[in-house]
Amino acid sequence: MTLLQSTTSQYLINGSSEAGLSPWDRGFAYGDGVFRTLKIVNGKPQHWQLHYNKLEHDCNSLGIVCPGANLFLADIDRLFAQEQLAVAKLIVTRGEGTRGYALPVLAQPSRIVIKADFPDYPAANCTFGVRLHLCHLRLARQPLLAGIKHLNRLENVLARSEWSDNSIAEGLLLDEAGNVIACTMSNVFARFGTKLMTPDLSQCGVAGVTRQFILDIAPTLGMIAEVGNIGLEQLMQADEVLICNSLYGVWQVLELNQHAWKPQETARELRKLLQE
Secondary structure, three states, X not given: OOOOOOOOOXXXXXXXXXXXXXXXXXXXXXXXXXXXXXXXXXXXXXXXXXXXXXXXXXHHHHOOOOOOHHHHHHHHHHHHOOOOEEEEEEEEEOOEOOOOOOOOOOOOOEEEEEEEEOOOOOOHHHHOOEEEEEEEEEEOOOOOOOEOOEOOOHHHHHHHOOOOOOOEEEEEEEEOXXXXXXXXXXXXXXXXXXXXXXXXXXXXXXXXXXXXXXXHHHHXXXXXXXEEOOEHHHHHOOOEEEEEEOOOEEEEEEEEOOEEOOOOOHHHHHHHHHHO
């Protein structure tokens, strides 16, 4: 199999443009692997060390040997050297195995880097804010996988299928107990005065790099960052609700479940800090 090329997408498998992914690869067969999605600006990955540290952490959590940062950077340099703005998706699978769930004794991980166009987000998402859909799907609890960006994202796929209205930017996900967890592709923050809260992800959900960055820089804006359980009713009482990921940065939520918030400044201030 050769490298799939178009004007919008390219990829490398284990550093090769001529390689293919085996049907015996456990990432394909079982979702046995992890990934990161990051922004490329002028050929360079943004917040690279944070992304690689999280990729390595997630690999270690699953007992997968994470390829070295130098290998990924070489792949990124090949694919993105001339790109002013693009998206990179980094995937690590456990590698090939035989049929069955038992772990292979000497697995060699597969490394995939995908290049894609940067999404054409509406300017109003930053200027004013976004509408959210309250998803009917509830996230299942699994502490062993909580926080990890593993390849099995069927819950997110099903949740995203719940709406087709282009005026809705994201879908809010709760767990089985009714706690706010995240959105389909974003983490969530709620501001109560000077307290900036984000949901506890020790039972389910994905802990994103931008989420951690905001937790770290919140004191710069005079806020106290806190991780804890947030119920839906509590979220509706927040002074502001924000969503974030590594591509668009931070957006304010203007509407959720027939509740509206006025446009405010925290999202803009956080985006500025992220860009710096």
